[in-house]
Amino acid sequence: MSNTHDHRTHDHSGHADHEQVEHAGHDHSGHEAHDHAGHEGHDHSAHGGHGGHAAHFRRLFWIMLVLALPVVAFSPMFAHLLGYELPGSLLFTAISPVLGTVMFVWGGAPFLTGGLAEIKARQPGMMLLIALAISVAFVSSWGATLGLLDHQLDFWWELALLIVIMLLGHWIEMRSLAQASSALDSLAALLPDEAERVDADGSVETVSPAELRRGDIVIVRPGARLPADGVVVEGTADVDESMITGESVPVSRGTDDAVVAGTVATDSALRIRVTATGDDTALAGIQKLVADAQNSSSRAQRIADRAAAWLFWFALGAAVITAVVWSLVGSPNDAIIRTITVLVIACPHALGLAIPLVVSIATERAAKAGVLVKDRLALESMRTVDTVLFDKTGTLTTGSPIVTHVHSTDSLDDDRLLALAASAEADSEHPVARAIVAAAHERRLVVPRATNFRASTAVGVEATVDGRVISVGGPRLLERANATALDATRGWSSDGAIVLHVLADGVQIGALALADAVRPESKQAVAELTARGIQVVMITGDAEAVAHSVAAELGIDRVYAGVRPEDKSLTVRELQQEGRKVAMVGDGVNDAPALAEADVGIAIGAGTDVAVAAAGVILAGDDPRSVLSVIELSKAGYRKMTQNLWWAAGYNLLSVPLAAGVLAPIGFVLPMEVGALLMSLSTIVVALNAQLLRRIDLRPGR
Secondary structure (H helix, E strand, O other): OOEOOOOOEOEEOOOOOOEEOOOOOOOHHHHHHHHHHHHOOOOHHHHOHHHHHHHHHHHHHHHHHHHHHHHHHOOHHHHHHHOOOOOOOHHHHHHHHHHHHHHHHHHOHHHHHHHHHHHHOOOOOHHHHHHHHHHHHHHHHHHHHOOOOOHHHOOHHHHHHHHHHHHHHHHHHHHHHOOOOOHHHHHHOOOOOOEEEEOOOOOEEEEOHHHOOOOOEEEEOOOEEOOOEEEEEEOOEEEEOHHHHOOOOOEEEOOOOEEOOOOEEOOOOEEEEEEEOHHHOHHHHHHHHHHHHHHHOOOOOOHHHHHHHHHHHHHHHHHHHHHHHHHHHOOHHHHHHHHHHHHHHOOOHHHHHHHHHHHHHHHHHHHHOOEEEOOHHHHHHHHHOOEEEEEHHHHHEEEEEEEEEEEEOOOOOHHHHHHHHHHHHOOOOOHHHHHHHHHHHHOOOOOOOEEEEEEEOOOEEEEEEOOEEEEEEOHHHHHHOOOOOOHHHHHHHHOOOEEEEEEEOOEEEEEEEEEEEEOOOHHHHHHHHHHOOOEEEEEOOOOHHHHHHHHHHHOOOEEEOOOOHHHHHHHHHHHHHOOOOEEEEEOOHHHHHHHHHOOEEEEEOOOOHHHHHHOOEEEOOOOOOHHHHHHHHHHHHHHHHHHHHHHHHHHHHHHHHHHHOOOHHHOOOOOHHHHHHHHHHHHHHHHHHHHHHHHOOOOOOO
């Protein structure tokens, strides 16, 4: 055996013989940490979208709040409400009209343009309702200021508060909707910035991956990412394809083997003949799947917008009826006052805050429980989910091996076998080696010191322990020793375990089985979801034996095994075609299209940038029971949203007819001042009701 890095071939049911476990020194999480670090400080929201809107509304809110203070303080109607006298000089009289105009033109611009867009789209909603109210308040206030209309129609203070409250609501809403990162940017980041191309004369030239063409030969250094799809023409290396396949086990790639752009040659250099670049690569295919799923993903119209649309027509109809009736039974001045009062009161102060406040508190509450809500609609939709599709590796399992079986021959006992294997593996940082050493320590075994450690690619390791040469490796190790596998190992292989054979001086003395460790919390998560009537489905690229072994341990009845990365989104679609509302939980690049395709995408926060970016909900930890927290929060949040909407809309349904004068025949007409106070009270009630969300216990396993 040559003195090289430690990488070997193991028995793994359903996998080709050349498939290998992770090589020495390779830290899968390290790659992920590097990728995250590479994006650190990169604010995708700065490029526009919801994040850009959030920043705009935040800035506008604070500016308008400062301007609103003098507008309200020097508004005659507000002074009359609180019973204080205003100075009579022109300077003080002009404060509210001048600053109110600035607020209308500047602070009201988003609502005016939004309202115009809703008119053009023939879809009246929240923006048009707000635009109508502030426009009516602005015109009537100037009319009252100039003496053209009754002084009761001086609404400068109401205009100022309305703009500030609506800006606050939209800032909260946009902040909750802002995307933390772009899935497509993260996918593109998997490609290296440079590639080393071998020219015809044998010289090496550094070029951009975009300059590569089919047939080019490129050198990929140890630890570097492949710049394009290709075929290995020289060299052998363990290639970490976890960013594409989601599986943590590196694969040995040698001459004539196909390799994929974005994967990592972990240990040795390779020479690759390029077979596909740009849009033709497998990575670009996944990129397209994510984009298509995001673009075609149907989203239910937001309930607040639907309520606003109904309220718009209600307010407009009430205003028209008010104008007509008061023109017939009263004076033109009464008709104007009543009509304008109806239109101003109809503006949804509470409605504008009902949803954003609930979302803001819900996302804050979720964050404290280790759940990051990126997409408000994902949170709303989670309450309707009846199927949770879990990726296996790294989600239901830890993605790292543990020793599950130890079998020794008659020459020694199991503990001694494990101690010898741990001695031989002690100098290796291979995940399998660490698992063996950890198992020995858990049993409190004495691990002898080894010397002359050596490792061989695709074979295993050997070292001298107590004067004997101890070898640990996969099937090729047995081939070298002209030995056959022990009968006990055949059952292990059929269960999908990694099988390592242990030899002493070339004679087989036993074997070890290792398997991906199932997370302790996974079984409880599956049981609780099932108890709620939610179907749990598992999907994996692993072979049937591996998948069904894990599924049986967790109590999962429906399993999709051997699923190729590009087909995971098709599985989501298949479940949806059965009429199911699907939440997908995953952590790998290969999960990104499925996360985007699902009704709700939930990413494990420790997973890849792409999975996190494609999901609407991110679990900061790796506890699958957090999915239950998302469901609980979704249902509680929806209850609060509907309660607040009924309260907000209820105020309007009651106050608008009263402001219109429906009780005028019995001598009661709602004074404008009382309507304004009721409006503020409605907003306070909505805010207090949203605060009750903070009482929800979202601890996993509570």
